[in-house]
Amino acid sequence: MASDDSLPTLKVLLIGPSGAGKSALLTRYCDDEFDPESSTATIGIDFKIKKLSVRGKAYRLTLFDTAGQERFRTLSTSFYRGAHGVLLVYDVSSRASFLTIDRWFDEAEANTVQGVALHLVGAKLDKAETGREVSYEEGQALADAHGALFCEASAKTRENVRKPFCDIVNQIVSTPGLLSGVNAGGRTSGTVAVVAFPFFCFVFLSL
Amino acid sequence: MESLGDTLWDIVICGTGLQQSLLALSLSRTGKKILHIDPNEYYGGPDAAFSLQEAEAWVDRHASISSGVFRSASITKPEGSAGLSFSRAYSLALTPQLIHARSKLLSQLVSSRAYKQVEFLAVGSFFTFKPSTDPEQKPTLARVPSTREDVAFETTLSLKAKRGLMKFLKFVLDFEGETQLAVWQPHANSPFNEFLQQEFKMDAELQKYIITLTLSLDGQMSTRDGLAIIYRHLTSMGFFGPGFAAVYPKWGGISEIAQVACRAGAVGGAVYMLGTGIKSQEISDNDIELQLTSGDKVKTKLLVQADDKTEGTFSISRLTAIVASPLKGLFESVVEGAPLPAVSVTAFPAGALQTEAGESYEYPVYVVAHSSDTGECPAGQSILYLSALTTPHSQDVLKKALESFLESVGDKQIPQRLFELHYEQGRGSVESKASGLIFTLPNVSPSLAFDDAALDPIKTAWGVVMGEDASNTEYMAFPDREHADEEMSDE
Numbered sequence: 001m002a003s004d005d006s007l008p009t010l011k012v013l014l015i016g017p018s019g020a021g022k023s024a025l026l027t028r029y030c031d032d033e034f035d036p037e038s039s040t041a042t043i044g045i046d047f048k049i050k051k052l053s054v055r056g057k058a059y060r061l062t063l064f065d066t067a068g069q070e071r072f073r074t075l076s077t078s079f080y081r082g083a084h085g086v087l088l089v090y091d092v093s094s095r096a097s098f099l100t101i102d103r104w105f106d107e108a109e110a111n112t113v114q115g116v117a118l119h120l121v122g123a124k125l126d127k128a129e130t131g132r133e134v135s136y137e138e139g140q141a142l143a144d145a146h147g148a149l150f151c152e153a154s155a156k157t158r159e160n161v162r163k164p165f166c167d168i169v170n171q172i173v174s175t176p177g178l179l180s181g182v183n184a185g186g187r188t189s190g191t192v193a194v195v196a197f198p199f200f201c202f203v204f205l206s207l
Numbered sequence: 208m209e210s211l212g213d214t215l216w217d218i219v220i221c222g223t224g225l226q227q228s229l230l231a232l233s234l235s236r237t238g239k240k241i242l243h244i245d246p247n248e249y250y251g252g253p254d255a256a257f258s259l260q261e262a263e264a265w266v267d268r269h270a271s272i273s274s275g276v277f278r279s280a281s282i283t284k285p286e287g288s289a290g291l292s293f294s295r296a297y298s299l300a301l302t303p304q305l306i307h308a309r310s311k312l313l314s315q316l317v318s319s320r321a322y323k324q325v326e327f328l329a330v331g332s333f334f335t336f337k338p339s340t341d342p343e344q345k346p347t348l349a350r351v352p353s354t355r356e357d358v359a360f361e362t363t364l365s366l367k368a369k370r371g372l373m374k375f376l377k378f379v380l381d382f383e384g385e386t387q388l389a390v391w392q393p394h395a396n397s398p399f400n401e402f403l404q405q406e407f408k409m410d411a412e413l414q415k416y417i418i419t420l421t422l423s424l425d426g427q428m429s430t431r432d433g434l435a436i437i438y439r440h441l442t443s444m445g446f447f448g449p450g451f452a453a454v455y456p457k458w459g460g461i462s463e464i465a466q467v468a469c470r471a472g473a474v475g476g477a478v479y480m481l482g483t484g485i486k487s488q489e490i491s492d493n494d495i496e497l498q499l500t501s502g503d504k505v506k507t508k509l510l511v512q513a514d515d516k517t518e519g520t521f522s523i524s525r526l527t528a529i530v531a532s533p534l535k536g537l538f539e540s541v542v543e544g545a546p547l548p549a550v551s552v553t554a555f556p557a558g559a560l561q562t563e564a565g566e567s568y569e570y571p572v573y574v575v576a577h578s579s580d581t582g583e584c585p586a587g588q589s590i591l592y593l594s595a596l597t598t599p600h601s602q603d604v605l606k607k608a609l610e611s612f613l614e615s616v617g618d619k620q621i622p623q624r625l626f627e628l629h630y631e632q633g634r635g636s637v638e639s640k641a642s643g644l645i646f647t648l649p650n651v652s653p654s655l656a657f658d659d660a661a662l663d664p665i666k667t668a669w670g671v672v673m674g675e676d677a678s679n680t681e682y683m684a685f686p687d688r689e690h691a692d693e694e695m696s697d698e
Contacts, residue, residue, distance in 0.1 A: 069470070069473045073481075076470060111295070192328065193448075194327050
């Protein structure tokens with residue numbers, strides 16, 4: 001199998017209000033784990049890596065969580081750099097969480113390249129039966145307004161968990177120029193590695 | 208979610224400039240309870256980088272204030288808004304600094320694993336400006352030779368000058384050796400250019416080359432400092448690859464490092480708030496109660512803040528210009544196998560420019576040019592960062608320098624200026640202050656190359672937070688974060 005570095009790397013971000021279930025979705029998708037007790041902000045996870053193959057081609061998907069910086073809306077512009085896709089996550093059982101999504105769309109659009117793949121996800125679908133506060137149609141309409149994909153999912157029941165990730169990867173690889181134009185993870189021409197290089201010895205001795 | 212007031216914080220860090228951000232990074236694996244706030248709505252403090260819109264808002268706040276690090280800010284748009292792209296297509300650094308390859312900042316970013324989120328670009332050629340002697344001819348830029356190969360292939364120097372330069376370069380590489388010490392120590396505190404003249408018989412032209420490499424804003428440095436700075440340059444040359452001695456972080460320089468360091472802090476559990484400052488504080492025996500401008504009241508065992516008072520008269524006049532030309536000639540690699548540089552440095556030697564009144568300006572002026580590869584402007588444009596020591600005429604001198612520079616790099620047409628940002632930047636204290644439960648980091652040093660001295664107070668602050676644990680914990684050395692599942696799945 002190809003080594004890590006030779007695979008095309010896709011950078012996908014998960015953003016949205018605190019407590020929407022971003023980390024639960026990520027952990028269920030990457031590790032197939034779900035911790036019903038865990039409701040605190042995510043600590044210790046920078047990003048997760050998932051290798052997957054779409055249409056017979058392998059990709060290295062790096063998934064970046066907000067690391068709690070969504071709580072006071074302090075995500076940095078550098079966080080968004082090089083992103084090919086953004087998953088915007090809200091809680092279908094919380095009207096308040098859905099109402100913040102417009103602003104998250106604005107922030108994502110302002111800080112990423114044109115043509116970036118956007119996917120709106122209504123999380124905690126398992127709560128829909130008893131406590132739904134946002135209808136499927138409302139979610140779909142908001143996604144449509146921003147040219148985003150849409151689905152609802154539950155990390156608890158696993159329902160639709162893989163769908164947003166697969167769909168956004170599909171969207172990224174079928175958007176002409178997006179992968180080649182952004183260069184996430186990979187190095188653009190002119191960038192240099194800052195890990196010591198043996199050439200130094202040569203220069204030093206030759207002087 | 209628990210409210211901020213329910214926690215007894217181990218440390219509250221105020222400000223997200225490079226120093227405070229690196230402190231957050233250094234503490235990011237300790238499990239300490241960290242609240243990191245900034246009165247500004249953006250990251251980076253004096254190291255921030257701005258979109259056009261942010262730059263305009265910043266100017267509105269700094270146009271007429273007479274305290275703080277920045278003052279007398281203004282924007283001019285010679286062409287109106289024509290030619291400018293959308294606001295976010297730009298990222299203008301407030302305090303752009305190159306980072307030498309041998310800087311401890313880079314090794315700390317590597318050992319702390321933060322470097323993986325930053326893209327670094329090569330800083331290429333250094334030039335000196337040469338006024339034209341013939342009014343029919345335009346001024347030119349002369350590339351400064353800074354390695355043995357450079358000197359050997361240099362065509363404008365006499366054989367004698369080349370020999371002198373070679374001898375000097377060799378001397379600097381071992382300047383702390385016994386024989387060398389004997390030569391320069393008697394001159395240690397006298398002006399560097401006098402030393403070059405007396406010991407290496409360098410003429411004025413060669414002295415200009417060497418002074419350019421020091422990036423000294425007052426052009427008056429001591430022999431001791433000058434040698435150390437040239438040593439840093441020479442030993443950095445080729446350290447990360449052929450043809451360059453320094454790097455620049457893509458998308459706005461130091462600002463990017465500050466943001467990445469804050470993200471590392473957040474990943475480690477620190478809580479971030481922007482647009483939030485400290486309104487008042489009440490110090491008791493073991494903690495400080497802070498009233499935040501957000502309305503929250505928090506308690507912390509330690510407060511770390513930056514000194515934003517400026518001291519003395521040393522201050523830099525800055526002019527940042529967006530230019531409607533890629534200025535390709537400034538960004539060529541001149542050594543085989545070298546990466547394409549995104550940054551170049553040009554010095555107007557002391558005395559090369561005149562004020563409106565015809566007096567010559569007695570300090571050097573630097574033009575640091577950034578290509579669109581830095582991500583700071585769209586393709587087809589470039590950014591010129593000009594700086595000079597503040598005098599009553601320095602802003603006029605900067606305008607003149609910009610005009611002359613554009614004249615020298617333009618082909619048939621002089622490149623158009625689309626946007627100009629003018630401001631003054633002060634220099635504050637250089638000492639950090641620890642008093643009881645408050646630790647104050649020194650103000651940013653506004654030099655053109657990152658000075659490792661800025662790192663020391665961060666480690667001191669880290670030591671204060673760590674207490675007894677500092678002795679058995681390696682500073683800024685972390686393993687990679689676990690990224691979990693690497694298995695392939697077919698979708």
